Amino acid sequence: MKSAVETLNPTRVRLTVEVPFEELKPSLDAAYRKINQQVQVPGFRKGKIPARIIDQRFGRGAVLEEAVNEALPKFYSEAITEGEISPLGQPEVDITELKDNELLTFTAEVDIRPEIEIPDYSGIEVTVDAVEVSDEDIDSAVERLRERFASSTVVERAAAEGDEVKIDLEARVDGEVLEDGVASGVSYTIGSGQMLDGLDEAVTGLEAGGTATFTSELKGGSRAGSEAEVSVKVESVSSRELPELDDEFAQLASEFDTLEELREDSRKRLADEKKYQQATEAQEKVLDALLELVEVPIPQKLLADEVETRKHNLEHHQLGQLGMDLDAYLALQEKSLEEFEAELKEQAEKGIRTQFVLDEVAKQEKLSVSQEELTEHLMRRAQSSGMGPDQFAKAVVEGGQVQMLVGEVRRGKALAAVVESVTVNDSNGEPVHLDEDEDADADEAGQDATAEAGDAAAEGTAAEGTAKADD
Template sequence: MKSTVEHLSPTRVKLAVEVPFDELKPNFDRAYKKIAQQVRIPGFRPGKAPARILDQRLGRGVVLEEVVNEAIPAKYGEAVSEAEVQPLGQPEIEVTEIEDGDKLSFTAEVDVRPEITVPDYASISVQVDDAEVSDADVDDQLKGLQARFGTLTGVDRAVQNGDFVVIDLSATVDGEAVEEAQTTGMSHEVGSGQLIEGLDEALEGMTAGETKQFTTTLVAGEHAGRDAEVSVTVQSVKERQLPEADDEFAQLASEFDTLDELKDDLRTRYARVKRMEQGSQARDRVLEALLEAADVPLPESVVQSEVEVRAHEAVHEFDHDEQKLTQYVESQGQTREEFDTELRTTAEQAVKTQLLLDKIADDTGVQVEQQELMERIMMQAQRFGVSPEEYIQQAQQANQLGAIFADVRRGKALATVVQAATITGPDGEPVDLSELFGTAGEVEGETLDEAVEGPTEVTADEDAPTAEGADTAAGPGDGTQVADAGTDASDPASPSSQVEVDDSTGTADTEVVGAPDSTSRT
């Protein structure tokens, strides 16, 4: 077999492959055997018809088609290995020549992993917020604990922020009732922002028995993105009374005997949380600086795949109704064109992150142990409320285990960069985060992403781009989450092909089908 490679761009190559028919003899043997078993020819038992009889009865083109379909994926793989390129996604294959008895020629265009020059890790310097815990922080934590033991007492006054109210709600769009927005006797904490936009502002100042109307934009359901007229009626008003913060409360709410001991414990716990938040901030800012300093050519097919996945996820929230999505986007003060542009930008950032962290992982020899992979799987299973066995089964069915492995590897690669970078606090003094970023970038068995409540990151999906579409050290679906399906730029496609041969001319039309596509979420 002879093959040549032409670099069409930093991210795309064209392979030209020529295979002598002598190399295809095993393929012809298998093809004749398979076809003989599928047809019935008088005078021959099933599977025993000789090759020349099959050629006479069925035509040489049938055999050639079977041979080409089987041979091209294997020969494509050999050509890729010889060219020492790393394919990304599915190749576009074209059979250019079939000279029966002589040679098979075809070309394959495919996106490839680009050459990337990684910036010097030590040159990266970022600043993070202070992790010191103030007395005010401790007081806030104590008030939160008091609130858990508070009691609700009815009051005869206007509603204030922080009150608990029982309300009736109804909504109409263009005069028609919105069924999913009708409710009675609902309990709600004013100021929590847990219900529809504008409700908390409308409630403040109302009294029991009063009704008020206001306008809001619905964000879900059949009328998502449209303005609705909402009517709210207050049935009752209650305020939360907090227990006195003293030694007796400390004994009630904790294992400590005194309030001072409880406060010391709250300070210690919150210091640990702020430390992990500081670590998350360092990770995100280091990643941002790393991406800004690196020049990463982006394979268009991989980017486009990520764009399509994200667009699908967006419209899925609106029952795949593009018009509803557009209405919602416009209700948020953004045009659909701006939304689409932003979506593509985040997709490009996600792919750039994947490629860069994969390169760093390759250069530094990052390895993922079985235990690390299982820890990620168990953590994700807990996040989504399923057993590890069920999560693994779902990941296998969605072909996601490779993407989970890649996420863990990228997280470890980023931890390597964070360790080498200079991290300073607001005062300019170095911040030591070594206890947070081991080689696995873990904190007490948890990834830094999981240790802080809520995703701090990409994605797919949040504040910082990740390697799945979304989250760097997080797994599929993190905030990004199992939520399906960004393109994993690390997996080369191994194509199978379907070829229809014109028996009269010996030419062929090829359509690549069934090439595996790795996704970043489950």
């Protein structure tokens, strides 16, 4: 077999492969055996039909086509190995010449990873928010905890702000009741603003049994973004009473004996949260700065496939779970289809560039992934997917996605390594140094960010049996 590589552009090549007929012989024999098991010819036992009879009955061309289809993946793999190229996705194969008992020639066009050069990035400087926990932050955290321990008592009076009401809702669009616009026995705290605009005003002043009608834009469901006429009926009104902020409350709501100890624990927790947010902000800003330094050619077919994948996942998975279609989503977001697709393309392009750049950094830094690191990442992905670790791991293995997860971890480590080598200051002008725990947080954040960036460029794949001869 002989092969030649022609560079079409920085991200795409054309392989031209010539295969002497002798090397096609094993696949030709396999084709006769396969056809032998699939057909019946009077006078011959199944599997014992001579090759010349198969040629007469079914045509030599059918046998050659079967043989070529079976052989193409092998010859393609040998050609990319010989050419030392890293393919992305499936090739576009074209049989250019097939001479019986003489020669098979085919071409294969495929996207490849572009060669990129990572410049010295140690001069990158970014500024992140300082870790500051105010008394107001602590007050808000304690108040949220206090809300969780509030008690409710049914009262015989008009509903007021802060009360909890049990309500029935019915939404109509163009005079028709929506199938997913009816709800009964919904608990709602007046003033929380957590449901429909206009609901607070509608129920305020109503007693049990009272009704009201108001107009509101639907935020979810089959007609998200549409103006609806909403009828609400109050079943009951309950007064919410918050516990006193004292040591007794601290003992009720936590493992601490005093309110001061509870507040101090809240301060520590908030500081830890803000340190994680700071680490996440640092890796996001450093990544953006790194991408600005590197010119990355984007394979256009890969980009188109990634855009289509993201759009499909949004339409058929995320929006489907919310009972919403793309038109309703666009109306809710107040975006045109063109604006949506432009944003999607921008996100996909950044995801691909991120993976190419961080893969190259990982290669330069000679970063590897341990079994423990892979297991920890798998556990986090399983948790975010809502699946059990064993179930998620089985799905990953069966779907051939192990290398994808390895790539996510490796890229996360690459991003963390870049963050460590650049200058990060907080908004007060103080240098930010990640300690061991925070470094692990940044590493985790980097893995999550690169996972979200998209997996289109994670692993280039060969034909693996999918390249077929043209009819």
